[in-house]
Amino acid sequence: MALEKVTQVTGRGVFVPGADIDTDRIIPARFMKCVTFDGLGEFAFYDVRFDPNTGEKTNHPLNDSRFDGATILLAGVNFGCGSSREHAPQSLSKYGFKAVIAQSFAEIFFGNSTTLAMPCVTLQAAEIEALRQAVEADPAVQITIDLVGKRVKSSAGHDFALSIPESARDALVAGRWDPIQELLDREEKIAETAKALNYV
Amino acid sequence: MGKSLYQKVWDAHTVGKLADGRTQLFIGTHLIHEVTSPQAFGMLRDLGLTVKYPARTFATVDHIVPTENQDQPVDPLAAEMMAALQSNCDDFGVTYFDLKSGKQGIVHVVGPEQGITQPGTTIACGDSHTATHGAFGAIAFGIGTTQVRDVLATQTMAMEPLKVRRIEVTGKLRPGVYAKDVTLHIIRILGAKGGIGFAYEYAGDVFDAMSMEERMTVCNMAIEGGARCGYVNPDAKTVAYLQGRPYVDMSDFDATAARWLSFASDADAVYDDIVKIDAADIEPTVTWGISPDHGIAISETIPDPAKAQTPGEKASVEEALAYMKLPAGAPIKGQKIDVAFIGSCTNGRLSDFREVAKFIQGHKVAAGVKAIAVPGSQIVAHQCEQEGIDKIFSAAGFEWRAAGCSMCLAMNPDKLVGDQLCASSSNRNFKGRQGSPTGRTVLMSPVMVAAAAIQGSIADARELFELEPEAAVA
Numbered sequence: 001m002a003l004e005k006v007t008q009v010t011g012r013g014v015f016v017p018g019a020d021i022d023t024d025r026i027i028p029a030r031f032m033k034c035v036t037f038d039g040l041g042e043f044a045f046y047d048v049r050f051d052p053n054t055g056e057k058t059n060h061p062l063n064d065s066r067f068d069g070a071t072i073l074l075a076g077v078n079f080g081c082g083s084s085r086e087h088a089p090q091s092l093s094k095y096g097f098k099a100v101i102a103q104s105f106a107e108i109f110f111g112n113s114t115t116l117a118m119p120c121v122t123l124q125a126a127e128i129e130a131l132r133q134a135v136e137a138d139p140a141v142q143i144t145i146d147l148v149g150k151r152v153k154s155s156a157g158h159d160f161a162l163s164i165p166e167s168a169r170d171a172l173v174a175g176r177w178d179p180i181q182e183l184l185d186r187e188e189k190i191a192e193t194a195k196a197l198n199y200v
Numbered sequence: 201m202g203k204s205l206y207q208k209v210w211d212a213h214t215v216g217k218l219a220d221g222r223t224q225l226f227i228g229t230h231l232i233h234e235v236t237s238p239q240a241f242g243m244l245r246d247l248g249l250t251v252k253y254p255a256r257t258f259a260t261v262d263h264i265v266p267t268e269n270q271d272q273p274v275d276p277l278a279a280e281m282m283a284a285l286q287s288n289c290d291d292f293g294v295t296y297f298d299l300k301s302g303k304q305g306i307v308h309v310v311g312p313e314q315g316i317t318q319p320g321t322t323i324a325c326g327d328s329h330t331a332t333h334g335a336f337g338a339i340a341f342g343i344g345t346t347q348v349r350d351v352l353a354t355q356t357m358a359m360e361p362l363k364v365r366r367i368e369v370t371g372k373l374r375p376g377v378y379a380k381d382v383t384l385h386i387i388r389i390l391g392a393k394g395g396i397g398f399a400y401e402y403a404g405d406v407f408d409a410m411s412m413e414e415r416m417t418v419c420n421m422a423i424e425g426g427a428r429c430g431y432v433n434p435d436a437k438t439v440a441y442l443q444g445r446p447y448v449d450m451s452d453f454d455a456t457a458a459r460w461l462s463f464a465s466d467a468d469a470v471y472d473d474i475v476k477i478d479a480a481d482i483e484p485t486v487t488w489g490i491s492p493d494h495g496i497a498i499s500e501t502i503p504d505p506a507k508a509q510t511p512g513e514k515a516s517v518e519e520a521l522a523y524m525k526l527p528a529g530a531p532i533k534g535q536k537i538d539v540a541f542i543g544s545c546t547n548g549r550l551s552d553f554r555e556v557a558k559f560i561q562g563h564k565v566a567a568g569v570k571a572i573a574v575p576g577s578q579i580v581a582h583q584c585e586q587e588g589i590d591k592i593f594s595a596a597g598f599e600w601r602a603a604g605c606s607m608c609l610a611m612n613p614d615k616l617v618g619d620q621l622c623a624s625s626s627n628r629n630f631k632g633r634q635g636s637p638t639g640r641t642v643l644m645s646p647v648m649v650a651a652a653a654i655q656g657s658i659a660d661a662r663e664l665f666e667l668e669p670e671a672a673v674a
């Protein structure tokens with residue numbers, strides 16, 4: 001299984017405000033009634049994009065046409081906390097996001113995203129704020145996440161050191177973000193481990 | 201140098217290192233349900249793979265099951281999901297505790313009940329509250345759907361090792377203070393993201409004294425504190441709970457029990473962090489906001505953004521209060537409720553309903569409050585019905601329902617409407633969690649939910665039910 005090597009992501013950014021954005025917020029549970037992930041994109045952030053009472057579009061940044069086509073999501077701390085639902089990164093990915101930059105990520109969300117080849121990298125609060133101001137002033141600003149050089153750069157002149165756990169970075173850059181083949185390859189070792197455990 | 205339970209279990213289940221540095225970890229027990237498994241089976245079929253150890257995966261249906269007529273989902277999508285689970289289990293030879301089995305229920309209630317959850321094992325499930333099983337000294341993780349695929353196909357998954365934080369709660373809980381209060385208190389102190397990168401080991405007198413069901417309540421919410429898993433070391437209570445359960449091998453039980461106990465952390469185990477909490481500091485705790493770490497003691501007042509220490513805190517309190525429509529600085533006690541929910545994998549077990557039943561006899565749910573009691577499994581429902589507990593709830597004005605997740609996340613017809621405020625024994629108070637985008641959730645123990653239901657507003661159960669206050673210590 002040859003997987004794409006994700007060495008860098010370039011695109012326009014959009015900032016979604018708030019700390020502790022949980023996966024219920026990213027994809028409300030009622031949209032999880034599905035047996036495939038297809039079609040989840042249109043429900044990303046649904047309850048904050050549409051007024052619950054009137055159904056009208058809110059002033060959420062994803063409703064702002066200036067940010068149409070943005071592929072890099074900018075966020076705050078503890079992004080993706082709560083439920084383990086892979087529906088959350090799936091909906092962001094199907095919506096069109098290719099990467100997320102935040103101050104920190106919840107672990108399950110982070111792992112789920114990496115396995116979808118959607119890098120989640122962290123920057124300092126002030127750096128994200130600088131990017132937010134830049135894209136809000138000019139939505140055409142291009143942001144580049146360089147996973148090889150470990151930098152986030154922008155066409156507005158920003159150049160920040162990014163953080164990402166080395167294992168995830170390696171998995172993305174080397175094109176092994178989906179570990180299934182490697183897991184399958186160790187059949188004998190798996191059987192040995194199972195045998196040594198008295199309960200399997 | 202000794203090892204913690206976490207290290208022992210991790211080492212025993214390590215298959216090897218992957219090229220990216222992660223560990224390939226063997227998953228002894230895999231639990232699945234209807235919401236996060238169909239896509240995984242789909243991926244398996246797309247790749248032409250099969251289920252490697254079908255006997256090590258167990259399925260049940262919980263999230264979308266209606267609690268009025270369990271087998272009649274009005275929603276065609278729900279029916280489709282239930283049918284998909286059935287056919288996937290049939291196709292791949294997976295044990296399925298379906299609605300007709302008498303054993304169906306919330307996946308985290310069913311595993312322990314059946315004795316599938318055992319000490320010293322690794323457990324994975326496509327659900328973040330899998331940490332619940334840690335009450336038995338298992339290392340239990342919530343995983344995403346692609347990982348569900350990995351576990352189905354290989355019985356292993358790729359994982360980064362965690363650090364271990366030992367949380368010692370010493371002393372004795374005061375009357376009216378429950379396991380739920382302990383877990384909400386810990387989250388309040390350490391924060392909703394304080395546990396990122398950690399496994400939590402819960403230790404000390406308070407956990408030693410807890411029943412297995414109480415330990416499950418605490419471990420259940422490890423994830424709400426950011427920890428990937430939480431556990432209590434196995435002891436005689438763990439062994440006694442499991443003895444004779446359907447999936448426990450009784451052929452040489454003494455040896456099995458000895459093996460289980462051998463996984464407990466060594467006295468000289470080394471931890472990455474240790475936190476000490478005095479049980480006497482814990483009061484009945486309720487949430488006031490939109491994150492599980494927005495907790496306060498029932499005697500406290502709702503935070504006031506004007507008193508926030510930092511601009512960040514001010515903004516977060518303002519956001520939470522704007523959503524919750526609660527008055528800054530006012531007592532939380534006395535805030536009106538619309539709905540009361542007792543159930544979920546946090547507090548939907550037999551002991552929860554027994555405890556509430558002790559107090560609600562002779563009381564009535566306040567006019568205008570919708571109160572529902574939802575057993576965590578068909579077995580819990582049956583036991584409650586045997587003991588007449590269902591009648592006590594009905595007589596007090598609760599609707600007694602059939603087993604499922606119900607209003608914990610409202611993927612079934614049990615939902616809040618508009619901005620109703622719900623006193624809930626569940627585990628998440630996120631915006632929109634209980635089915636209405638503007639619905640409001642206040643988390644608390646089941647006894648506190650009952651008190652709120654009866655009073656019609658958030659109440660101190662110790663006052664309403666005249667729980668003996670302990671003699672003040674000088």
Ligand code: SF4
Pocket residue numbers: 262263306307308327329544545546604605608609626627
């Ligand atoms: S009861 Fe709630 S938290 Fe528990 S498994 Fe069901 S939906 Fe998840």
